[in-house]
Amino acid sequence: MTTTLHAARTTTAAALLAGMAAAPGPAMALVERLDDSASPSAQVRAQEDNTPITAPGPATSPIVRIDFGRVHYRLATARYVGRQARIYYVLPMGIPGLRSPAGLQVSWRTNGLFSSGSGRPGDRVPVWTGQVRDAWMTEALDLTWQVDSREVRLSRGMPLGFEAYFEIETLP
Amino acid sequence: MSELLRAAVAVALLAGMAPRADAVFTYAPTSSAAYGITLQVGSAVAIDEVVFNATGTNAGLATGTAIAGSQPITIRVSPARPARLLVENRPVTLTATVPVGLTCTTAPTCSATVIPFNQISWVSTNATNPAEGDIQSGTFVGGSTQTLASFDGATATVLLVNGDTRFMSNTLNFRYANTTVYPAGSYSGTVRFTATML
Numbered sequence: 326m327t328t329t330l331h332a333a334r335t336t337t338a339a340a341l342l343a344g345m346a347a348a349p350g351p352a353m354a355l356v357e358r359l360d361d362s363a364s365p366s367a368q369v370r371a372q373e374d375n376t377p378i379t380a381p382g383p384a385t386s387p388i389v390r391i392d393f394g395r396v397h398y399r400l401a402t403a404r405y406v407g408r409q410a411r412i413y414y415v416l417p418m419g420i421p422g423l424r425s426p427a428g429l430q431v432s433w434r435t436n437g438l439f440s441s442g443s444g445r446p447g448d449r450v451p452v453w454t455g456q457v458r459d460a461w462m463t464e465a466l467d468l469t470w471q472v473d474s475r476e477v478r479l480s481r482g483m484p485l486g487f488e489a490y491f492e493i494e495t496l497p
Numbered sequence: 498m499s500e501l502l503r504a505a506v507a508v509a510l511l512a513g514m515a516p517r518a519d520a521v522f523t524y525a526p527t528s529s530a531a532y533g534i535t536l537q538v539g540s541a542v543a544i545d546e547v548v549f550n551a552t553g554t555n556a557g558l559a560t561g562t563a564i565a566g567s568q569p570i571t572i573r574v575s576p577a578r579p580a581r582l583l584v585e586n587r588p589v590t591l592t593a594t595v596p597v598g599l600t601c602t603t604a605p606t607c608s609a610t611v612i613p614f615n616q617i618s619w620v621s622t623n624a625t626n627p628a629e630g631d632i633q634s635g636t637f638v639g640g641s642t643q644t645l646a647s648f649d650g651a652t653a654t655v656l657l658v659n660g661d662t663r664f665m666s667n668t669l670n671f672r673y674a675n676t677t678v679y680p681a682g683s684y685s686g687t688v689r690f691t692a693t694m695l
Contacts, residue, residue: 361520361521364521366521367521367522368521368522368523368524369521369522369523369524370524370525370526371523371524371525371526391525393523396521396523398521468523470525472525479527482527483527484524484525484526484527485524485525485527486522486523486524486525487522487523487524488520488521488522488523489520489521489523490520490521
């Protein structure tokens with residue numbers, strides 16, 4: 326009995342691997358990072374400080390807001406056309422110069438295709454679900470950071486930055 | 498594809514190890530530039546003179562009709578600080594060191610007469626808000642160090658580029674009150690402007 330069960334498991338595992346090898350197969354849920362290398366800008370710098378000049382004051386908030394304006398993404402989705410899928414916006418966990426994920430909140434407002442939202446480093450936020458219809462998906466995010474300066478330890482001249490990206494999960 | 502390679506690909510996909518795509522890198526730069534402040538009063542290369550001519554119908558009448566100065570003077574303060582992610586206050590102050598008065602420079606006619614500096618006032622253009630560092634319209638206070646403007650060169654936000662993005666600039670149109678009769682002659686006085694950033 327034990328031997329028979331073991332053999333059955335082996336068969337199942339082999340079938341699983343065979344199915345994965347044909348990926349993205351029709352019956353498997355897969356998660357892959359979307360290629361966004363066709364996006365217009367590979368690097369997006371924060372906007373200049375345009376806040377109004379104010380009188381000197383003793384009270385200052387440790388939270389600083391950094392705006393990026395509109396960040397454009399062009400995602401290669403040709404491989405998934407016709408598939409039901411969910412797309413996530415992924416914020417990497419380890420950001421050089423940031424002591425903890427609590428020190429950064431990333432917010433984005435989208436322009437029609439994906440969902441607006443917010444998250445912290447390490448978060449994987451669902452932004453779209455549906456059937457992929459086109460070889461490319463384009464979206465523009467109005468991106469804002471809120472940084473707790475108490476959680477930032479940058480050496481002088483070192484930027485605070487990271488690569489957020491999109492993952493696609495094809496659904497069975 | 499061999500069975501072994503196919504299995505390896507499958508395992509790689511299972512582990513989420515899809516080939517890495519180039520991502521969009523978002524960043525807030527910082528720099529190691531130095532703090533500094535620049536003050537410019539009038540022209541950049543000389544001490545500017547504003548002349549009030551109390552001649553002709555203005556001479557000796559002390560009509561109380563103010564006499565406009567010969568030229569406006571633009572005062573600009575440009576604090577510079579490194580781009581950095583650090584909340585801070587950097588108070589900037591602009592002061593004027595004002596002598597007691599304008600002294601006679603033509604001794605045979607006006608001797609040691611002094612015209613008090615409070616006879617000179619100014620109208621400031623674009624003086625929208627004193628809290629934003631604008632010089633407001635006002636009058637000199639003779640024999641004093643007079644604060645004309647103050648603002649925060651940093652504020653509770655972040656500066657992401659080097660330079661003088663938080664400068665202030667106002668153009669002052671001076672006038673002489675002409676309310677008192679003084680002996681004929683030329684009178685002169687120098688006001689020195691000082692900008693500081695702590």
